[in-house]
Amino acid sequence: MKNTSSRRSFLAAGLVLPATAMASTTRSTLIEPQVPKSSAPKAGGLSYRVLGKTGMKVTSVGFGCMITSDQSVVEKAADLGITYFDTARGYQQGNNERMVGAALKSKRNSITLSSKTGAQTKQEALAHLDKSLTELGTDHLDIWYLHGKGKASDLTDELIDAQAQARKAGKIRFAGVSMHGGHADVIPAMIAKKDHFDVVLASYNFSMEPSVTPLLESAAKAGLGIVAMKVMAGGFRRTKAGDKLYETLKREGAMLAALKWVLKNSNVHTTIPSMTDMEQLDENLKAMTVPFGSGDEKVLAAQLEYIRPLYCRSCGQCTGVCPSGLPVSDMLRFLSYAEGYGEYSLAREQFLDLPAKVQQVRCNLCPTCTINCPNGVRVAERLSRAQEIFA
Amino acid sequence: MKGPLILIALIAVNGVAGAQTPDCSGVAGWQQQGPVREYGPDNLFDYMDGNAEGYLIYRFVNMKGVTCKKGDDTILIDFHEMADPEYAYGLFCTNRDVRLPNEAIGMGGQVLPRRAVFAKGKYYIELAASPDKDHTAALRGFVATIEKRIEGRATPPDAIGWFPKDRLVPNSVRLIPESVLGLRILKHGYVGQYDFGKVFLVPEESAEAAAQVMAKFRERIGQSVPAKIADDAFTGTDKYLDGLCVFRKDRYIGGFANLKGGRDASAEAAALASSIK
Numbered sequence: 001m002k003n004t005s006s007r008r009s010f011l012a013a014g015l016v017l018p019a020t021a022m023a024s025t026t027r028s029t030l031i032e033p034q035v036p037k038s039s040a041p042k043a044g045g046l047s048y049r050v051l052g053k054t055g056m057k058v059t060s061v062g063f064g065c066m067i068t069s070d071q072s073v074v075e076k077a078a079d080l081g082i083t084y085f086d087t088a089r090g091y092q093q094g095n096n097e098r099m100v101g102a103a104l105k106s107k108r109n110s111i112t113l114s115s116k117t118g119a120q121t122k123q124e125a126l127a128h129l130d131k132s133l134t135e136l137g138t139d140h141l142d143i144w145y146l147h148g149k150g151k152a153s154d155l156t157d158e159l160i161d162a163q164a165q166a167r168k169a170g171k172i173r174f175a176g177v178s179m180h181g182g183h184a185d186v187i188p189a190m191i192a193k194k195d196h197f198d199v200v201l202a203s204y205n206f207s208m209e210p211s212v213t214p215l216l217e218s219a220a221k222a223g224l225g226i227v228a229m230k231v232m233a234g235g236f237r238r239t240k241a242g243d244k245l246y247e248t249l250k251r252e253g254a255m256l257a258a259l260k261w262v263l264k265n266s267n268v269h270t271t272i273p274s275m276t277d278m279e280q281l282d283e284n285l286k287a288m289t290v291p292f293g294s295g296d297e298k299v300l301a302a303q304l305e306y307i308r309p310l311y312c313r314s315c316g317q318c319t320g321v322c323p324s325g326l327p328v329s330d331m332l333r334f335l336s337y338a339e340g341y342g343e344y345s346l347a348r349e350q351f352l353d354l355p356a357k358v359q360q361v362r363c364n365l366c367p368t369c370t371i372n373c374p375n376g377v378r379v380a381e382r383l384s385r386a387q388e389i390f391a
Numbered sequence: 392m393k394g395p396l397i398l399i400a401l402i403a404v405n406g407v408a409g410a411q412t413p414d415c416s417g418v419a420g421w422q423q424q425g426p427v428r429e430y431g432p433d434n435l436f437d438y439m440d441g442n443a444e445g446y447l448i449y450r451f452v453n454m455k456g457v458t459c460k461k462g463d464d465t466i467l468i469d470f471h472e473m474a475d476p477e478y479a480y481g482l483f484c485t486n487r488d489v490r491l492p493n494e495a496i497g498m499g500g501q502v503l504p505r506r507a508v509f510a511k512g513k514y515y516i517e518l519a520a521s522p523d524k525d526h527t528a529a530l531r532g533f534v535a536t537i538e539k540r541i542e543g544r545a546t547p548p549d550a551i552g553w554f555p556k557d558r559l560v561p562n563s564v565r566l567i568p569e570s571v572l573g574l575r576i577l578k579h580g581y582v583g584q585y586d587f588g589k590v591f592l593v594p595e596e597s598a599e600a601a602a603q604v605m606a607k608f609r610e611r612i613g614q615s616v617p618a619k620i621a622d623d624a625f626t627g628t629d630k631y632l633d634g635l636c637v638f639r640k641d642r643y644i645g646g647f648a649n650l651k652g653g654r655d656a657s658a659e660a661a662a663l664a665s666s667i668k
Binding site for chain 1: 571573575
């Protein structure tokens with residue numbers, strides 16, 4: 001548990017939509033990563049990539065073990081040839097590491113194993129590492145991540161020192177940082193310290209802002225290994241029965257499309273989708289053998305359509321005037337800061353800069369909303385949400 | 392889902408807590424620092440990067456939390472409201488230290504030097520203390536006052552009591568929110584550990600639905616041998632689940648998996664079936 005509200009969010013990872021991606025649901029809405037020939041899937045088998053300067057060869061589809069409850073799924077993944085497995089000290093309060101360790105104990109030497117610490121101090125981080133090694137039943141981690149760092153200043157000297165000390169002691173082979181957002185801040189900081197850092201674990205998916213793709217490219221060029229998480233953009237899990245696009249998004253292949261989209265980018269060396277059952281595992285394995293196609297694009301476009309009503313793209317084209325004087329586009333922008341970029345403090349600060357009278361407006365007291373968004377954002381609902389979390 | 396609701400039908404009798412907000416007044420000398428934290432399914436990730444999904448799969452509804460200060464000591468108190476008590480208990484089981492016993496706090500709880508967790512009603516409560524020292528006394532003080540405040544079920548879900556105790560690893564039974572045994576057809580249910588294999592129990596919405604799942608299970612296993620337990624049963628083997636003994640009783644599918652060396656668990660499966668109410 002963290003003692004402050006984190007800046008980073010899954011929403012930032014999965015649901016922030018850049019203007020271009022929000023513009024329509026046509027083919028052009030999907031931000032295309034470069035497709036290098038070298039990463040083309042090999043029919044009928046697994047595909048491997050080299051994890052940057054670590055030199056470790058890993059399957060392009062790995063396994064994020066966070067919500068897996070049955071070790072048989074992890075065991076099967078290893079048997080089928082997946083070589084990268086990720087957990088964290090904080091997952092299920094340590095119970096997840098124990099499960100992963102039990103599942104992989106007979107394969108430890110043939111897989112790449114990573115864990116993470118959310119510690120804030122060197123002492124705590126090193127204590128976490130020792131605990132992780134005990135729970136995982138191994139004498140070393142291949143990669144040890146600083147967990148969920150959303151800004152460059154989170155990469156403190158003492159945490160870096162902890163990783164260096166652990167490496168020197170042979171308890172870890174490589175040092176990494178995981179981030180759910182803040183890529184533009186954290187990745188350049190990692191590149192600046194590339195003599196220390198080896199691997200970037202970053203949220204990356206089809207719905208993210210286009211600036212993330214070149215950031216990953218720059219990290220890869222600097223020799224850092226790139227592991228992508230939140231590759232399914234989360235929205236697939238969030239859709240509920242009764243939602244307009246439920247059937248489309250829940251159908252077989254929807255999550256696979258998202259995974260294949262990520263794998264199109266050769267700068268992504270492996271991915272860690274969460275898997276809770278053997279059927280998901282079997283489906284995800286196809287991402288290594290079946291190329292991204294037009295059908296996948298349609299599914300992802302539908303997903304963008306699903307999340308579109310939630311996010312203002314700041315186009316300034318909303319019509320109507322709020323009779324209570326609310327600065328509608330500003331309010332929606334603040335909400336995007338908070339929910340989209342995880343910048344809750346910044347968002348609330350800006351909200352509190354509004355005149356007191358405006359801060360006291362409650363949209364749910366209005367019978368109807370006079371503001372219309374040409375892009376389908378549910379304005380009244382979103383304004384109420386902003387008032388709920390900022391006021 | 393209708394199944395789990397029926398499974399915990401008694402919960403309704405016990406009453407359901409209204410929305411709860413933590414505060415620091417429960418223990419003398421502690422002061423609230425900052426506003427109440429509030430998160431829903433859409434932004435829980437803001438609060439717990441990389442860990443939120445583990446809460447969401449247990450049907451997380453919302454979280455309200457406060458930071459309490461006393462001198463240099465800090466205790467975070469977070470109330471997680473789940474869809475129903477069964478899932479609150481499920482999240483507690485997932486996050487507890489399985490090597491330590493449960494205490495009789497609500498449906499179950501644990502108080503450690505820097506951490507306390509328990510479930511009561513539809514709430515899963517977490518307290519975390521810093522700096523690094525023994526905060527047990529303060530944590531117990533807060534836990535006691537919080538437990539009194541929260542209404543709702545204060546005993547584990549009935550199904551927990553159905554598993555025969557003999558050779559059951561203590562505190563091993565927990566709710567799996569999706570894909571029991573790593574199989575999608577077993578949507579949600581309980582799993583526990585015996586010293587000879589894994590036990591599971593999956594509620595379906597009706598006997599008919601359970602029969603359909605049973606047929607799919609058989610099909611998945613391939614070669615199976617009929618067994619005489621409850622309404623329907625079979626034994627078989629699977630590469631990852633090892634030896635299996637599976638039965639259906641009314642709308643429940645249960646049995647044992649990961650049986651090694653041809654271990655026959657028919658007697659234990661029959662005992663489990665007979666205890667299902």
